[in-house]
Amino acid sequence: MAGMDTCIFCSIAAGTAPSYMVYEDSAAVAFLDLAPVRPGHTLVIPRFHVADVMADDGARALVDVGPAVHHVSRRLMEVFKADGITILQSNRAAAGQVVFHLHLHLVPRFDGDRPPVGWIRDADAAAAVASTHVLIAGG
Numbered sequence: 001m002a003g004m005d006t007c008i009f010c011s012i013a014a015g016t017a018p019s020y021m022v023y024e025d026s027a028a029v030a031f032l033d034l035a036p037v038r039p040g041h042t043l044v045i046p047r048f049h050v051a052d053v054m055a056d057d058g059a060r061a062l063v064d065v066g067p068a069v070h071h072v073s074r075r076l077m078e079v080f081k082a083d084g085i086t087i088l089q090s091n092r093a094a095a096g097q098v099v100f101h102l103h104l105h106l107v108p109r110f111d112g113d114r115p116p117v118g119w120i121r122d123a124d125a126a127a128a129v130a131s132t133h134v135l136i137a138g139g
Contacts, residue, residue, distance in 0.1 A: 009101035013047045023072050027064035030072045033105065037116040040076050040108040044068045051100045052091035061102050072106055082108035086116055 011017035013029050020032035022042060033041040046061040053062060073085045088105040090097040107116050125132070 009045050028068035040080050042106045043103045045103045050102045076108045080108040083111045084109040
């Protein structure tokens with residue numbers, strides 16, 4: 001597949017690039033992010049190369065990483081005595097994706113901590129929910 005020869009995440013999944021692996025199965029791997037937003041920040045990727053959820057195999061990749069996300073989330077909760085887990089996933093550069101191999105960020109969370117992403121409510125978007133629904137759902 002295109003991109004596999006130069007994709008660092010493909011190399012990690014193949015075991016040819018170093019990583020701090022915390023989980024692996026036949027479909028997915030999970031390893032610590034080297035630029036964490038907090039301790040335990042883990043990336044979960046499918047073993048096969050797929051750029052993002054909109055790629056042809058994006059739906060399959062999401063299914064493939066499900067058991068890994070479940071297992072690692074539970075482990076992070078246990079190890080860090082976390083109160084929750086934030087799961088983040090970005091698609092394409094405009095959304096903040098830097099490595100173009102689908103990956104999910106698992107971030108341990110604690111009551112009262114600083115969110116890893118600064119969500120700001122958009123009042124105009126909120127006022128337009130009904131018209132947005134028509135655009136997306138088709139009427």
